Amino acid sequence: MSASETTMPKSWRLETKPHKFCPGCGHGLVLKVLGQVVDELDIQERAVFGCDIGCSLLAWDFFNIDSVQTHHGRTTPVITGIVRANPSLIGIAYMGDGGGYAIGSQHLVNAANRNDKIFVLLVNNTNYGMTGGQMAPTTLPGQITETTPYGRDVDETGSPTLGPEMVAAISSETAYVARGTVSNMSKLKKFIKRAMENVVAGRGFSFVEVLATCPTNWRTNARDTWKFLDEDMKKYFKVGEFKTLPTEREE
């Protein structure tokens, strides 16, 4: 392990650590990578971090970065509004899969389509974590949640939303789109860095979905948590880049 993987990112706010996520939660890992990338690109003072309502709201004081908590599903337009008004800022919209794919899906679709120069970072934990584990658009077929107590029935409730695939299909050629996982942190970091670079360069819309753990609502022990993340989720969600500079693509 390199030093950067063992120490706290400089952009983290030490006073608010240890953080407030449950033990084993994927959010903290995603934010660790985000912090490292902010450090490496040296954009701490130009970045604006918006967090959704969902467990992402716990990140409102996570960084020493200008941060704003918004409403459930509305982080994308808030960050869009900031960057449209002041394009010298680097806008990061951080949200869950419910926030991005259900209540805020119109914002995601349209920001992607308009090629807004913002970075949308979405945590896919296959459920609504903050509200106690209901079905999300990403819930796997057969998966038990509070609102699918007998398992998700795809005939009645549809199949898991494929966010990056959708965003890749509707975004411009200069967009960056990928799906990473907290089970492969170095690859995740590469994706998040490319996404941020795309925005810093003012090239286009950037979107990264991250497969992440929610042991609390999955009701899994460490081993089953890992299995669900690395085996079950991967059956539906392909990890890789969906839109990037042609020279950089990685499957």
Next chain:
Amino acid sequence: MERAIKEEKRVFMTGNEVVAWGALAAEADIMYGYPITPQNEVMHYWTRLAPKHGRKFLQTEDELSAGFTTIGGVLAGRRAFTATAGPGNILLQEPVSMAEMMRLPMVMAIMQRGGPSTATVIYSQQEVNLTTSGGNGEALRIVYSTATHQELYDYTIKAFNAAWKYRFPTFILGDGYQAKMREPLVMYNPQDKGVEMAASEPFVGKEGKFGEGREPAHLRNAFSMEEELYEVVMEHIQDYNKITPQIVEYVSLGCEEADLVIVAHGIVSRAAVAAQEKLRREGYRVGFFRPITLRPFPVRALRKVCKSTSKFLVVESAFGQLARLVKEALFGLEAEMDEIFMPGLGITSEKIIGHVKKKSELKV
């Protein structure tokens, strides 16, 4: 910022165009909007004017987005605004509740149309409830109800300054008639009239380095404890109450010696004033009271009126939305309420005069 209006000039234009010019004169930097009648031409004029004056526009996917992007513009320290009506005003209430909680000076123009639902695209005064108290909070917003194109211009400028000075979301409440009809007015550069232009400043993305006079901003609107929330809300309420006397505006005519006071707001107040003048000339002891700010409501002024007369006739193009505010203001005083409620319909002075005369005859 370059002055949009170099010298005072008399013009003849629609209310929507007036709002666009008023926003330019108020140094608005950016508009975010979604099409809806009867507000569309605010955007149409803005998109024609904005690039010539170094201002910006974003057409959003809906009014939730228009409201939340406006919040983004405000967070970036820009004088940002949106305009909408009816069903769009409903969607706008979510971002407005965030602006109330976080004291974000967003500005919006509402051109009321008929409701409920899609109803008509033409006219009403049915968005008073929604505009004065549409959120899941304590309705800490400023609402100016205009009656003329001159006022649309004046209060658009005032809305930006009030919002940035007091840090509460601020509405200009017009209606479809004002939006679409043409009327003369005088446009001017507010600084030339000695209008104090409240400075705007960024909440995020300020200049400078952390630790050298700048700290990272952490703006929250979610709280874990009841007591935490209570403290924040009570602070906002105290601020709101403190500034209320500075914000409240109203017109009161002949209320001191009146047997009856006609209460109206917005464009209906024009018919009400005309009716009051005519009735006075004919010997009826009639007064006129018009709240210009519907939030905060001129409670004290109206209660004072109630000391000289206890009879009120509330006239509005809605079914008792203004009357509710009037009754609330007069709570505990002895007052007799009469009404002309015509949801979605225009009201003429003849209608009011006829009503007053008929009621007076009944008394004789």
